Every structure is written in C-alpha cells, then in structure tokens.
Amino acid sequence: MAYRKLGRDNKHRRSMLATLSKEVIMNETITTTDTRAKEVRKFVDKLITYGKKGDLGSRRRALAFVHNDKKVVDKVFNDLASRYANRNGGYTQILKLDERRGDNALMVVLKLVDAPEVKKEEAKTK
Numbered sequence: 250m251a252y253r254k255l256g257r258d259n260k261h262r263r264s265m266l267a268t269l270s271k272e273v274i275m276n277e278t279i280t281t282t283d284t285r286a287k288e289v290r291k292f293v294d295k296l297i298t299y300g301k302k303g304d305l306g307s308r309r310r311a312l313a314f315v316h317n318d319k320k321v322v323d324k325v326f327n328d329l330a331s332r333y334a335n336r337n338g339g340y341t342q343i344l345k346l347d348e349r350r351g352d353n354a355l356m357v358v359l360k361l362v363d364a365p366e367v368k369k370e371e372a373k374t375k
Contacts, residue, residue: 253288266292267314271321273341274329278360280346286359290341293361297340300330332363 255262269289272279274296281289296314299307308322315321333340339362346356 253284271315271318273359274321274324280358283355283357286343286357294340296325297329297333300325
C-alpha cells in the first residue's frame with residue numbers, strides 16, 4: 250500500500266497517525282492539513298471496519314493501533330459500529346478550509362459522516 254511519509258520517520262509517523270485517528274474518533278471532527286487528513290482517513294475507516302466485525306481479533310488489532318486506549322476502542326465497537334452498520338465504507342468526510350497563514354498549507358476539517366455540522370467560521374477558531 251502506498252502512503253505519504255509526511256516528513257517523518259516510521260515510528261513518528263505511525264504515532265502521529267494513531268493520535269490523529271484517536272482524536273477523530275473521540276471528537277468526531279478535527280482540523281488538520283490536507284495531506285494528513287487523507288492519510289488519517291484510511292486508518293479511521295479501518296478502525297470502524299474492525300468495530301463492525303466485532304470479534305476479539307478485530308478488537309485486539311484496534312487496541313494495538315491506538316496504543317491500548319480502551320476508551321477509543323469502546324466507542325468504536327459500541328457506538329460507531331452500530332451507527333455505521335448499514336454503510337459499506339466512506340465513514341469520513343473532508344471539508345476544505347483556507348490556507349494556513351505562514352506556510353500556505355491547505356487546512357481541512359476531517360469529520361465522521363454523521364457527526365454534527367461544522368461551519369467554516371467555527372472550524373477556524375478551533
């Protein structure tokens with residue numbers, strides 16, 4: 250599977266992606282750069298798919314990815330799995346914002362599909 254290196258070595262990249270994935274699942278929305286959001290989307294979708302399977306092996310794989318954060322895994326397996334039971338993928342959505350001041354990186358809002366609405370003005374202040 251091809252992936253973006255994001256200017257980091259392997260351990261730092263995996264840790265950053267796991268942390269961003271945890272934030273998306275717990276808050277149901279985050280503001281980040283476009284390239285990071287496109288990478289995190291893959292992992293969030295995979296975690297929700299694990300939750301929909303619901304077996305012990307899937308729970309252990311999810312725990313291993315999120316560094317044994319049981320609150321995140323419980324939310325995936327209990328809440329999000331039932332919310333997306335009739336959906337076959339595409340659990341996240343990327344909404345584009347303006348460029349970040351300083352380096353002109355394109356900022357986006359990464360959110361779960363059925364999460365509460367986020368307006369552009371509110372996302373800028375977060």
